Amino acid sequence: MEIILAKNKGMCFGVRRALDLAFKAAGPGRIYTYGPLVHNKDVVKDLEDKGISITELDDIKQGDLIIIRAHGVSDKELDAIKKKGAEVIDATCPFVSKVKKDAKEMQEKGFRVVMLGQKDHPEIRGIAESLRDPIIISSTEDAREMKQEIKDKRIGFVSQTTQSEKSFNGVLEVLKDVCAEVDVSNTICNATSERQESAKRTASESDIMLVVGDKRSANTNKLAELCSEITETRHIENVSELRPEWFKGMKTAGITAGASTPDWIVDEVVDRLKQIQQI
Numbered sequence: 001m002e003i004i005l006a007k008n009k010g011m012c013f014g015v016r017r018a019l020d021l022a023f024k025a026a027g028p029g030r031i032y033t034y035g036p037l038v039h040n041k042d043v044v045k046d047l048e049d050k051g052i053s054i055t056e057l058d059d060i061k062q063g064d065l066i067i068i069r070a071h072g073v074s075d076k077e078l079d080a081i082k083k084k085g086a087e088v089i090d091a092t093c094p095f096v097s098k099v100k101k102d103a104k105e106m107q108e109k110g111f112r113v114v115m116l117g118q119k120d121h122p123e124i125r126g127i128a129e130s131l132r133d134p135i136i137i138s139s140t141e142d143a144r145e146m147k148q149e150i151k152d153k154r155i156g157f158v159s160q161t162t163q164s165e166k167s168f169n170g171v172l173e174v175l176k177d178v179c180a181e182v183d184v185s186n187t188i189c190n191a192t193s194e195r196q197e198s199a200k201r202t203a204s205e206s207d208i209m210l211v212v213g214d215k216r217s218a219n220t221n222k223l224a225e226l227c228s229e230i231t232e233t234r235h236i237e238n239v240s241e242l243r244p245e246w247f248k249g250m251k252t253a254g255i256t257a258g259a260s261t262p263d264w265i266v267d268e269v270v271d272r273l274k275q276i277q278q279i
């Protein structure tokens with residue numbers, strides 16, 4: 001059986017950077033991540049073993065070391081954490097920080113900010129709460145529905161980093177059509193789309209596809225959904241869930257992993273698969 005690894009898989013730059021910063025910070029004292037650093041049980045346990053657990057605002061005490069996750073927080077939340085006397089390591093992904101920076105600059109220039117994204121996502125919440133009255137929309141249809149509200153206005157347009165280019169361009173077209181002026185910054189990060197395209201390509205070459213990652217991770221679930229439309233797909237959290245009988249009669253097995261799955265979990269799956277290959 002041939003094993004095919006998806007070209008783009010596993011942790012993205014921002015999550016990898018946040019984890020590196022957290023592991024480097026490990027040591028004596030009260031060290032916490034503000035919310036889970038990644039949606040992956042094994043990583044959260046690994047951090048806990050190193051003395052880094054999860055906290056929330058009410059539990060923060062003077063002198064705590066708080067690590068802000070890759071999705072970031074609002075300016076208000078950051079101030080509240082600092083006011084409690086905590087020291088902060090800001091592991092916000094630089095691509096997420098750029099969305100906030102660009103949106104604030106647009107606002108300062110007098111544009112009302114329209115954000116494309118999911119209202120309840122921590123990234124969008126953190127940015128929206130740092131702005132004055134932004135409009136959050138999740139599709140081109142939403143943009144069409146708010147035509148009256150934005151007609152002849154000066155609008156600044158940014159996007160949640162994980163949105164698709166297709167939605168971004170669709171909304172932009174509507175804005176350009178109805179607004180007096182549009183200041184635009186394409187803040188999409190390609191990590192998600194690259195992983196999805198790569199997973200689909202690998203699935204199309206494989207008799208069976210393994211998607212490795214936490215079952216609560218939205219981006220991992222999306223990869224599993226996309227692959228299962230193409231070939232037989234198994235979504236596993238780690239090597240302990242791998243079953244040799246799945247591979248009977250299979251000539252090719254593809255592997256991909258979600259953006260919150262660390263390399264060592266993928267490596268263990270690959271190693272086990274190589275053992276199965278020899279049975």
Ligand code: SF4
Nearest residue numbers: 012014093095161189
């Ligand atoms: S998906 Fe992109 S923006 Fe989001 S954390 Fe990863 S690198 Fe940063």
